Amino acid sequence: MSEPAATLFLLGASHRTAPMELRERLALTADKIESFHAALGSLQGLREITVLNTCNRVEFYGVADSPDSVARLQETFCAFQGLSSEAFAAICLQAHGRAAIEHLLSVACGIESQMLGETEILGQVKDAYAEAQTRRTTGPVLNRVFQKTFQYAKHVRSHTAINEGQISIANVAVDLAMKIFGDLSSTRILLLGAGDIGEKTAKAFQSRGAASLTVASRTFVRAMELATTFNGTALPWEHVTEKLGDYSVIVGSTAAPDIVVSTADVVAAMKKRRADPLFFIDLALPRDIDSAVAKLENVFLYNLDDLAKIAEQNLAARTAHVALARQIVGEKSEAIWKQIESQAGGVFPSRHIETAAQKKI
Amino acid sequence: MLAGYHMPDLTDRNWLWFATAFYLAGFVLGALALLRERRQSQAVIYALVLAGFVIQSIGLYERGLAVKGCPLGNTFEIFQFTAWSAISLYLVVGPTFRLSLLGFFTSLMSAVLTSVSLAIPAWDATRRIGAFGGNSWIEFHAALALFSYGVFALLALTAVMYLLQVFSLKKQHLRGLFAFLPSIRDLDHINLRLLLAGVMILTASIAVGSVYWLQDLDKVNVAKVVTTLAVWATYAVALGLRLKTLLVSKRFAWTCILLFAAALLSLKPVNSSRQPLPAMPPASVQR
Numbered sequence: 233m234s235e236p237a238a239t240l241f242l243l244g245a246s247h248r249t250a251p252m253e254l255r256e257r258l259a260l261t262a263d264k265i266e267s268f269h270a271a272l273g274s275l276q277g278l279r280e281i282t283v284l285n286t287c288n289r290v291e292f293y294g295v296a297d298s299p300d301s302v303a304r305l306q307e308t309f310c311a312f313q314g315l316s317s318e319a320f321a322a323i324c325l326q327a328h329g330r331a332a333i334e335h336l337l338s339v340a341c342g343i344e345s346q347m348l349g350e351t352e353i354l355g356q357v358k359d360a361y362a363e364a365q366t367r368r369t370t371g372p373v374l375n376r377v378f379q380k381t382f383q384y385a386k387h388v389r390s391h392t393a394i395n396e397g398q399i400s401i402a403n404v405a406v407d408l409a410m411k412i413f414g415d416l417s418s419t420r421i422l423l424l425g426a427g428d429i430g431e432k433t434a435k436a437f438q439s440r441g442a443a444s445l446t447v448a449s450r451t452f453v454r455a456m457e458l459a460t461t462f463n464g465t466a467l468p469w470e471h472v473t474e475k476l477g478d479y480s481v482i483v484g485s486t487a488a489p490d491i492v493v494s495t496a497d498v499v500a501a502m503k504k505r506r507a508d509p510l511f512f513i514d515l516a517l518p519r520d521i522d523s524a525v526a527k528l529e530n531v532f533l534y535n536l537d538d539l540a541k542i543a544e545q546n547l548a549a550r551t552a553h554v555a556l557a558r559q560i561v562g563e564k565s566e567a568i569w570k571q572i573e574s575q576a577g578g579v580f581p582s583r584h585i586e587t588a589a590q591k592k593i
Numbered sequence: 594m595l596a597g598y599h600m601p602d603l604t605d606r607n608w609l610w611f612a613t614a615f616y617l618a619g620f621v622l623g624a625l626a627l628l629r630e631r632r633q634s635q636a637v638i639y640a641l642v643l644a645g646f647v648i649q650s651i652g653l654y655e656r657g658l659a660v661k662g663c664p665l666g667n668t669f670e671i672f673q674f675t676a677w678s679a680i681s682l683y684l685v686v687g688p689t690f691r692l693s694l695l696g697f698f699t700s701l702m703s704a705v706l707t708s709v710s711l712a713i714p715a716w717d718a719t720r721r722i723g724a725f726g727g728n729s730w731i732e733f734h735a736a737l738a739l740f741s742y743g744v745f746a747l748l749a750l751t752a753v754m755y756l757l758q759v760f761s762l763k764k765q766h767l768r769g770l771f772a773f774l775p776s777i778r779d780l781d782h783i784n785l786r787l788l789l790a791g792v793m794i795l796t797a798s799i800a801v802g803s804v805y806w807l808q809d810l811d812k813v814n815v816a817k818v819v820t821t822l823a824v825w826a827t828y829a830v831a832l833g834l835r836l837k838t839l840l841v842s843k844r845f846a847w848t849c850i851l852l853f854a855a856a857l858l859s860l861k862p863v864n865s866s867r868q869p870l871p872a873m874p875p876a877s878v879q880r
Contacts, residue, residue: 393631397772408762408767410776411758411761411762411767411774411776411777412762412776412777412778413776413777413778414775414776414778414779506838506841507781507835507838507841507842508778509777509778509842526763529842529843529844530841530842530843532762532763534765538765541765542765542767545767545768549768
């Protein structure tokens with residue numbers, strides 16, 4: 233029996249297969265994307281296509297008349313990016329039929345992400361699909377595949393703990409603040425020091441709704457600069473101790489060799505706060521906050537090691553759910569594939585083709 | 594169709610056992626979700642608690658018909674009514690405050706209060722017919738007082754949740770049950786509101802009762818009045834201290850828990866101090 237030639241395919245490369253230097257060369261930057269789509273338009277045998285282009289992957293999901301059309305797409309892409317076909321073949325992901333769907337669903341669930349279980353990727357996949365729709369490069373097959381993928385990605389995330397608990401230090405700190413204060417929109421945050429890690433934490437707070445950020449640094453100009461980027465305010469360093477009680481979350485990230493906030497300072501601040509808790513996040517090494525403040529009532533202190541330990545535990549918990557997530561992904565991919573097969577009326581091959589590169593998935 | 598419908602021939606205690614089963618089901622479902630470290634379906638737990646509440650209401654209604662008044666005549670009835678009050682309050686405030694795990698803890702507390710009261714036959718050995726002598730005001734006073742106990746029961750629960758969250762954050766045990774607890778600030782706010790509501794309801798109850806007592810001082814049972822006023826006064830003092838932020842954080846939460854334990858213990862002297870009234874045999878009531 234002769235096998236129908238049309239194929240649903242995946243072609244691309246990701247952080248799993250390609251080092252950063254190569255991914256940089258493969259990335260379809262904003263200035264390239266239009267001309268690349270123009271090149272795709274002239275490709276024979278390409279029925280449908282969606283381009284997923286993120287910092288960690290460039291992947292093409294499409295429907296082609298034959299495997300030859302997929303090979304032509306690969307040649308076009310390599311030529312466009314100035315990469316030899318041999319070099320691309322060594323790092324490329326390629327899958328067909330059900331395996332392509334399984335990969336897309338795994339990506340959308342965050343299983344394939346560098347930061348396991350992260351949720352941003354689902355939005356990126358949705359954006360890629362929306363762009364393909366705008367460009368009118370999707371058809372009945374990709375429409376069904378992507379729409380079902382979004383539905384099942386949500387199912388996987390809600391039926392496993394693949395995306396539960398934060399795994400970055402900054403987000404762990406924000407989660408803890410939310411356990412203490414709930415909504416962060418009215419919570420005042422003071423950043424001690426204007427270093428990188430403090431800045432990342434401030435960004436994480438702002439992305440989760442914190443509206444009031446104040447920066448205090450020994451160099452007032454630096455504090456002003458950082459505060460401006462967050463739409464916040466700067467506090468002169470010499471006023472930190474007297475104003476401590478006005479803030480609910482205090483993030484220490486200075487390069488000071490000694491303690492910046494002593495227990496006596498916190499005792500005085502708590503007299504001002506009465507019933508309101510005070511949360512210290514000490515990201516500095518050597519530490520900025522006297523560890524004895526943790527013993528005070530209504531005062532909570534987490535240092536860098538504490539946050540790292542929580543992030544590790546959360547990652548371990550996510551990893552423990554990968555097997556279950558993969559099992560669900562397998563079942564759901566099979567379901568989508570069956571729908572596609574019945575919809576296509578046997579146009580697609582019933583088995584998927586595995587290449588040497590595809591085994592890397 | 595509905596006109597021809599009549600209730601199955603179940604005793605009041607049968608209904609109350611069924612209600613306990615629903616509360617227990619809510620707790621078990623919540624516990625299973627916690628063991629699997631999954632977020633609980635608040636809607637399912639709410640539905641189970643609501644079903645239990647409806648069934649318990651039927652049971653208490655049946656008992657009320659049998660004892661010819663509000664069923665507050667013995668320890669069994671008082672425990673049942675306290676659980677019923679706490680549940681009715683949860684059904685109102687639960688969706689408003691959206692405190693995760695509150696349904697789980699409420700179903701646990703109700704399952705404990707109702708099953709313990711059902712499991713100790715001595716608490717229901719004597720039933721007092723017309724315990725309030727047909728005086729609807731004094732019956733209203735008693736019902737209000739018991740309802741405030743329901744509020745204080747819920748307050749004790751949210752205080753426990755507060756202490757668990759503080760323990761979790763201080764000791765850095767953040768997984769399992771602790772992962773789903775509401776924030777400290779939210780719990781502190783609801784604790785204050787519940788205390789305020791409880792004190793107001795108990796104050797209203799005492800005000801209603803005092804009208805009756807002042808009319809007929811001979812009927813006043815000093816032990817009962819002193820105990821009731823002592824409970825009211827301690828809660829009122831706790832509220833005053835909290836409002837002045839002199840009693841906050843863990844000490845406030847512990848105070849709420851200990852006061853509720855004391856309030857429950859005070860029910861015994863209050864109940865036993867009542868003047869003897871016609872009693873009813875311990876057999877369960879049938880329609």
